[in-house]
Amino acid sequence: MVRRYTQEHTFRHPWGRVTSACWRKYTDPENRSRLSHILEVDTIDRKLDSSHGKLLTKRAITVNAPGPWWLQRIVGETVCHCVEDSTVDAANKSMEIVTRNVTLKDFVSVEEKCWYSPHPQNPDWTVLRQETSISCHTLSALASMAEKIEQRCVEKFQQNSAKGREVMEHVCAYLEAEANGIGVRV
Amino acid sequence: MKDKSKLASSSPCSALKTAYNECFNKWYAEKFLKGQWEKDECLQEWEAYRACVLKRMEDRKLHHLFKMEAMLHAKEED
Known part of the structure; x- marks a missing residue:
C-alpha cells in the first residue's frame, strides 16, 4: 500500500x-538544532546550463532512520541515506526538488x-507545493504492522516537513534583514 | 546514537563544505538569480569539496548506491 499526501x-x-x-536550510549552523x-x-x-539559466544539483542527505527504535533494531540501521535532485529554472522562476x-x-x-513558484496573485510571495508518497514493504503476514508503521512514518514526515517550513520562514526572515542592511541573525 | 555523533562532529570535509556553500550562496543570490548565469564562480571551492566528499563516500561504500539510483531513474525517465 502506498500512502500519498499533498501539502501547500x-x-x-x-x-x-x-x-x-x-x-x-540544512547548511546554516543555526538551523541544525x-x-x-x-x-x-x-x-x-x-x-549549470548556462544557455538557459538552469541549475541542476544532486545532494546526498543522511537522516535518522524512520520508524520506532525497535524497528531500527530489526533493520539494523539507525540512519537512512537519501538523494535529492533539484532543478532551478531562474528564467521561469521555478524550482523542483x-x-x-x-x-x-x-x-x-x-x-x-x-x-516552488511565485504566487499567482502576488508575485512577491511564493507557493510551495509538496507531494509525498510513502510505502512500507514487509512480509504480508506483517501487513497490519506495516500499516501502523506507515502511519507512523507519515506522521513523522508531516511533523518534519512542518519543522522544515518553520526553518524556511526563519531563513527567509534573516535573508530579508540582511537585504535591508540589518546584519543581525536572530 | 553512535552514528549520529560520528557524522556530526568528525566530518573531514566540513571546512571545505562551508567554504563552498558560502561561495555558492553568494553566487546564487547575487549572480544566478539576477540573470548572470553564464559562469559558475566557485569552481575552485567546488573541486576541493567534491573530491573530499566523493572520497568519503567511497570509503563508506556509498558511492555505488548513488550511482545505481541515478541509473535506475535515468532509465525510468527514458
Whole structure:
C-alpha cells in the first residue's frame, strides 16, 4: 500500500529569497538544532546550463532512520541515506526538488516532490507545493504492522516537513534583514 | 546514537563544505538569480569539496548506491 499526501504553503517572501533559503536550510549552523533528524547534507553533483539559466544539483542527505527504535533494531540501521535532485529554472522562476531514499529500500520507499513558484496573485510571495508518497514493504503476514508503521512514518514526515517550513520562514526572515542592511541573525 | 555523533562532529570535509556553500550562496543570490548565469564562480571551492566528499563516500561504500539510483531513474525517465 502506498500512502500519498499533498501539502501547500505560501511564503510571504519573493521566489528568489525562498529558493536561497532552500540552499541554506540544512547548511546554516543555526538551523541544525531545529532539524535534528537531518544528520548530514552534501552536494555531490552540480551542473549549470548556462544557455538557459538552469541549475541542476544532486545532494546526498543522511537522516535518522524512520520508524520506532525497535524497528531500527530489526533493520539494523539507525540512519537512512537519501538523494535529492533539484532543478532551478531562474528564467521561469521555478524550482523542483525530488528526494528519495537509497538505503532501507527493502523496508520503506519515500519520495517527496516539492515545487516552488511565485504566487499567482502576488508575485512577491511564493507557493510551495509538496507531494509525498510513502510505502512500507514487509512480509504480508506483517501487513497490519506495516500499516501502523506507515502511519507512523507519515506522521513523522508531516511533523518534519512542518519543522522544515518553520526553518524556511526563519531563513527567509534573516535573508530579508540582511537585504535591508540589518546584519543581525536572530 | 553512535552514528549520529560520528557524522556530526568528525566530518573531514566540513571546512571545505562551508567554504563552498558560502561561495555558492553568494553566487546564487547575487549572480544566478539576477540573470548572470553564464559562469559558475566557485569552481575552485567546488573541486576541493567534491573530491573530499566523493572520497568519503567511497570509503563508506556509498558511492555505488548513488550511482545505481541515478541509473535506475535515468532509465525510468527514458
